[in-house]
Structure formats: C-alpha cells, structure tokens
Amino acid sequence: MQTIKQVAVVGGTHGNEFSGIYLIRNYQHKPEWLQRQSFHAWTLFANPEAYAANRRYLDADLNRQFRREDLDNPELSNYEQSRAKVIDAVLGPKGNPKVDLVIDLHNTTSNMGPVLILTQAGDFYNQLAGYVKMKMPEAVISCDEDHLPAEEHKLLCTTGRYGVIVEVGPQPQSVLRQDVLEQMHDMTQHILDFVDLYNRKQLPQLPAEVEAYRYLHxxxxxxxxxxxxxxxxxxxxxxxxxxxxxxxxxxxxxxxxxxxxxxxxxxxxxxxxxxxxxxxxxxxxxxxxxxxxxxxxxxxx
CATH class of the missing domain: 2.20.25.160 (N-terminal domain of TfIIb)
Structure with a gap:
C-alpha cells in the first residue's frame, strides 16, 4: 500500500462558490483542523481573479482545463487555461504528481446536499466512500465518469494521484450559508481522517457495500x-x-x-x-x- 504524504485542499476553483474559499481561509487560520499525524496538508486558492471579479470564471471554466493534452498545448493561453498550467505545475504534473490527494471544494445551486464525487475507480475510492457514508449518513456518493483514465479528465482534482470533489448545495452563487459551509467542513474532515487512518492501517470495519450514483449524461x-x-x-x-x-x-x-x-x-x-x-x-x-x-x-x- 502506497501511503498518502501530501494532501491539497483547493477552494475557489469557481470564483463565485464561496464555501470552499472561506473554508480554506479558516484552515489557514486554524491549521490544526487541516493537519493529521501521517501526512502534510495545505491549501490552494485556485481562481483568485475570478473571485475578485465575483464571477465563476473570467475566460473559461477552470474546472474544464485539466486534460493532459490541453495542459501541454501552449496555444491554450487565456486566463483560466494559463492558470491551469500553473496549478498543474504546483500539484502535478498530471501523470507524475507531487500531491497524492487533491480535495476540490465546490458549491451548487441545486438541492443536492453534501456529495462526495469520485472521479476514478478503485479500492481507495470505495473505502473512502464507505468511511464517509458511515460517518456522514446523509452524504451522497457520486461517480463522475470514473471509467475514464485520469489524463482524459478535465477536472482540477485529477492532477493528483487521487482526487475527489466535495460538492454541497443548495447555495446561491456569491452567497454563504452556514449549513452548507458546515457540511463541507464536516465532509472534508472525514476525508482527512480517513486518509490518516488509511496511512496508519487503523481503519475501522467499513460497510461491505455503498449506494452510489454514476453519471450517464x-x-x-x-x-x-x-x-x-x-x-x-x-x-x-x-x-x-x-x-x-x-x-x-x-x-x-x-x-x-x-x-x-x-x-x-x-x-x-x-x-x-x-x-x-x-x-x-x-x-x-x-x-x-x-x-x-x-x-x-x-x-x-
């Protein structure tokens, strides 16, 4: 088993999804909420310019710029495309990353509740889903095109060796809600706890199966x-x-x-x-x- 040594918690991939932005600010002020015994965790503010403009993005959706072939294409050079290349250099490079796990924090205006989105298939992801569901029964587990190889995924979180999205709603754009922020914090804490227990081989007995939803179209x-x-x-x-x-x-x-x-x-x-x-x-x-x-x-x- 390969342990997880570096974890990045990313907020503000979309500049008008405020929970992730304010949550990573909280973690910066209270690093004890972020750190665990067996790994180093740190935060990344993905799209500060879009946040400053109070917009989802300036030129293009940042969370659609992380296919390997797009990252390698110098002609893709608008703000978000350039920002993706910077983020890939910090977290990745995708395919041989410095970061073992990327947790990308998102809001939706839809009434989805707290959702853990898995972008790849495998034992690590299924055990993580089992742990989060055990600790947070109201959580929904979603699989987003987990049949695709990571290099074909466009999502920021796929720059890491593992990557997940924490998606919580409903929350209007450019607004904060206490319940949504707290659900995002709770799920993120469960993920960090899981990684620490996983590394130290101290996971509790997990459910044998977990209900999930797989994206079709x-x-x-x-x-x-x-x-x-x-x-x-x-x-x-x-x-x-x-x-x-x-x-x-x-x-x-x-x-x-x-x-x-x-x-x-x-x-x-x-x-x-x-x-x-x-x-x-x-x-x-x-x-x-x-x-x-x-x-x-x-x-x-």
Missing amino acids: SIKLPVNEQGERLGMVHSNVQDQDFKPIKPGDPIFKLFDGHQLVYEGDSEVYPSFINEAAYYDNNLAMSLNEKITLVVPPVAGN
Whole structure:
C-alpha cells in the first residue's frame, strides 16, 4: 500500500462558490483542523481573479482545463487555461504528481446536499466512500465518469494521484450559508481522517457495500430553432436531486402550458437540477444510474 504524504485542499476553483474559499481561509487560520499525524496538508486558492471579479470564471471554466493534452498545448493561453498550467505545475504534473490527494471544494445551486464525487475507480475510492457514508449518513456518493483514465479528465482534482470533489448545495452563487459551509467542513474532515487512518492501517470495519450514483449524461432545456428557451424544469422535478425519474414522468413545463416527459426506457436519478452555472449551455440536469460500490475489507479486520 502506497501511503498518502501530501494532501491539497483547493477552494475557489469557481470564483463565485464561496464555501470552499472561506473554508480554506479558516484552515489557514486554524491549521490544526487541516493537519493529521501521517501526512502534510495545505491549501490552494485556485481562481483568485475570478473571485475578485465575483464571477465563476473570467475566460473559461477552470474546472474544464485539466486534460493532459490541453495542459501541454501552449496555444491554450487565456486566463483560466494559463492558470491551469500553473496549478498543474504546483500539484502535478498530471501523470507524475507531487500531491497524492487533491480535495476540490465546490458549491451548487441545486438541492443536492453534501456529495462526495469520485472521479476514478478503485479500492481507495470505495473505502473512502464507505468511511464517509458511515460517518456522514446523509452524504451522497457520486461517480463522475470514473471509467475514464485520469489524463482524459478535465477536472482540477485529477492532477493528483487521487482526487475527489466535495460538492454541497443548495447555495446561491456569491452567497454563504452556514449549513452548507458546515457540511463541507464536516465532509472534508472525514476525508482527512480517513486518509490518516488509511496511512496508519487503523481503519475501522467499513460497510461491505455503498449506494452510489454514476453519471450517464446531461439533458438540456427545450429551445426553439433560434435557441430561445421554450420552458423550464418541471416543478415535480425541481429540488428533487437523486430522486427517481421514471419513463413518462414530466420533466419540463413549457411556457405554452404543455408538458414534456422523460422518454428514456429505464429509471434514472437527476442531479445538478436547474444549476445556475449551467444556464449558459441550457443544461437542465444530469442523469445518473444507481449503482453499488463494493468496499474492500480492511486489512486485519
């Protein structure tokens, strides 16, 4: 087992998601909340210029700039693309990183609660999911394209040997909520505790299985030929993240009074419902399948 020696906790990848920014500030003032016996942890403010402008990003979404081929492309040189190259030099380089685990802190305007997003598959991730779910039963475990090799992922957290996202909502953009900030802190603390126990081979007995949701695809709001929106997310779906949608269930209410129904052939589970940040692409929600993660037994138990 290869121990984890360096952990980076990243906030402000999106400049208007305030919980992660203020949480890493808290950790800087109270480093005892961050450190553990078996590793060194530190913080990184990913996109300070976007925060100063009170925007998600200046030129491009920073959390979509971390494919290896994009990092290696000098022609990709706008602010966020250049910032990604700097971050890769600090945390990575991706593929041979200095940092063993990246914890990237995010907010969503959607009613998702505290979500641990796993970007890769493997025993470490499944054990982490089991530990977080055991300590924080209200947490949701999400797998985001974990079939892809890390070098093809665009996400910042994939610069490390391991990488996860802590995603908590609902929280409006450029706003702080006490409950959301505290949930983000709690989940981050559980992750840090897990890593320390993992390193010292002192993990408790974990559940044999964990319920999780795996991303399938996203669906867009209905638009006309000119790209103008024809309707909105149906009230039956709004705020019902990770609740089942069955074939034939209404998912959009058109402005002319008609409804559009889900036309898939199996039950799905929506997330990022009506996420404000995705309106520039007319994305209405992500659809997921429910899966079971098998948690490997802890050595010695």
